[in-house]
Amino acid sequence: MQRLIAVVAFGIFMLFSGCATSNMSLRTDRSDPDSLLTSEIYGRLENDNQPSYAAVGIDVADGVVTVYGTVPSASDRARVLSVVRNTTGVRKVIDRLVE
Numbered sequence: 001m002q003r004l005i006a007v008v009a010f011g012i013f014m015l016f017s018g019c020a021t022s023n024m025s026l027r028t029d030r031s032d033p034d035s036l037l038t039s040e041i042y043g044r045l046e047n048d049n050q051p052s053y054a055a056v057g058i059d060v061a062d063g064v065v066t067v068y069g070t071v072p073s074a075s076d077r078a079r080v081l082s083v084v085r086n087t088t089g090v091r092k093v094i095d096r097l098v099e
Helices: 002-027 033-047 051-055 074-085
Strands: 056-061 064-070 092-098
Touching: 033 056, 033 074, 051 056, 051 074, 064 074, 074 092
Parallel strands: 064 092
Antiparallel strands: 056 064
8 A cells, every 4th residue: 555655656746747847848948039039149149259258148038138247348348239239139138237
């Protein structure tokens, strides 16, 4: 009887674990426009080959991009914002960068 209870408990655990995993995959769905835009922006920043961009982060919601983090200079700030603004799909940029 104890073995049956353990098997049932394990099955219930696995069922709920599977649900949590599938929900996670839905939240990071690469077909979501904001996820695609986030990937595109990070890729463009990476291709720009500026080590100062390592401390820059972005959040995207409905095409509105919030750029945050630290940059060493005003020219680095301008370059990051230019890359973001010139990415197709960006509707608005909110600058939260700190020099």
